[in-house]
Amino acid sequence: MIAITGANGQLGRATIDYLLDKISPSQLVAVVRNPSSVQGLWNNQVQVRQAAYEEPGKLEAAFNGVHTLLQISTTSTGDAGVRQELNVVEAAKRAGVQHICYTSSLQADATADFTCSRQAAATEAAIRASGMQYTFLRNGLYMELILQLAGEVFEGGDICYPAKYARVSFVSRNDIAEALSKLVTGGSDKNRIYEITGSRAWSFYDVCEMLRQEKRLCCRYISISEEEYRAVLQSLPIDADLAELLCSMASGISAGEFSHTGDDLEKILGRPPMQLRSFIKGLQYEFHPAIG
Ligand SMILES: NC(=O)c1ccc[n+]([C@@H]2O[C@H](COP(=O)([O-])OP(=O)(O)OC[C@H]3O[C@@H](n4cnc5c(N)ncnc54)[C@H](OP(=O)(O)O)[C@@H]3O)[C@@H](O)[C@H]2O)c1
Numbered sequence: 695m696i697a698i699t700g701a702n703g704q705l706g707r708a709t710i711d712y713l714l715d716k717i718s719p720s721q722l723v724a725v726v727r728n729p730s731s732v733q734g735l736w737n738n739q740v741q742v743r744q745a746a747y748e749e750p751g752k753l754e755a756a757f758n759g760v761h762t763l764l765q766i767s768t769t770s771t772g773d774a775g776v777r778q779e780l781n782v783v784e785a786a787k788r789a790g791v792q793h794i795c796y797t798s799s800l801q802a803d804a805t806a807d808f809t810c811s812r813q814a815a816a817t818e819a820a821i822r823a824s825g826m827q828y829t830f831l832r833n834g835l836y837m838e839l840i841l842q843l844a845g846e847v848f849e850g851g852d853i854c855y856p857a858k859y860a861r862v863s864f865v866s867r868n869d870i871a872e873a874l875s876k877l878v879t880g881g882s883d884k885n886r887i888y889e890i891t892g893s894r895a896w897s898f899y900d901v902c903e904m905l906r907q908e909k910r911l912c913c914r915y916i917s918i919s920e921e922e923y924r925a926v927l928q929s930l931p932i933d934a935d936l937a938e939l940l941c942s943m944a945s946g947i948s949a950g951e952f953s954h955t956g957d958d959l960e961k962i963l964g965r966p967p968m969q970l971r972s973f974i975k976g977l978q979y980e981f982h983p984a985i986g
Pocket of ligand 1: 700701702703706726727746747770834835836
């Protein structure tokens with residue numbers, strides 16, 4: 695049996711869609727904190743178990759009979775985020791899970807600027823120490839985030855972001871979902887770490903150029919200071935934790951923490967990953983409030 699946490703999220707749902715092409719729904723358990731969020735999905739054939747990352751007892755019950763757990767990282771940060779992820783690992787161990795496949799962060803590092811990278815490093819360490827077999831998918835930045843980072847370009851605005859010339863090896867969430875489905879059903883290659891990236895890394899100047907060429911947008915990339923970015927975030931109706939996370943992400947991007955490229959994803963997929971230019975070409979105009 696394979697269980698997947700965060701099953702109702704964007705990555706979780708896409709992964710389950712790929713998994714259902716490979717295995718019977720009876721072999722899958724979708725773990726969610728709010729079962730009504732998946733009502734009617736997957737022809738109601740996938741077993742749904744309720745547990746939040748803050749609920750160790752419910753997590754253990756949800757993992758009963760599970761051989762392989764696909765642990766999708768939490769959206770919480772700080773001490774709460776670290777605790778939630780450790781709750782999942784500890785519950786999996788108690789429930790007798792044999793193999794954890796964890797969605798980590800690109801080149802996860804306890805000393806990184808990006809908060810989620812530090813958090814992922816702590817979770818990876820706990821999984822290794824647990825003795826369970828592991829597969830870590832250290833995911834780079836989703837291409838889909840460009841819509842949020844650069845949303846105002848569709849209203850005639852510019853990309854104002856504090857990344858200087860730093861490059862990002864953007865990767866498509868959908869490709870990650872397909873890769874996850876292949877890895878958890880593949881049955882081999884345990885205790886492996888994959889750095890999941892696009893095949894090239896691009897600066898925000900490059901992103902702007904692609905938006906001009908492919909979408910005929912007259913946008914510019916203006917590399918603002920981290921202080922200016924923080925002030926923009928503080929003026930938005932978002933909570934302080936999210937603002938901190940976004941500042942740490944920008945600082946990580948500037949420091950080159952998202953620039954690594956490799957061919958791990960291409961090898962897993964058996965085809966080249968989605969290219970940033972193709973993604974931008976396919977963008978449909980939609981209003982996405984910019985966060986930067
Ligand atoms: N690489 C990147 O660029 C990138 C970007 C964004 C996020 N991420 C990370 O990758 C993960 C998957 O991405 P995504 O696109 O699927 O994000 P998403 O659509 O926001 O989904 C997040 C999932 O995590 C669940 N979750 C969050 N806190 C939880 C808790 N305390 N207990 C139980 N479930 C909880 C959510 O459940 P609810 O629906 O109930 O909230 C949801 O199912 C995210 O959770 C985040 O850690 C990576």
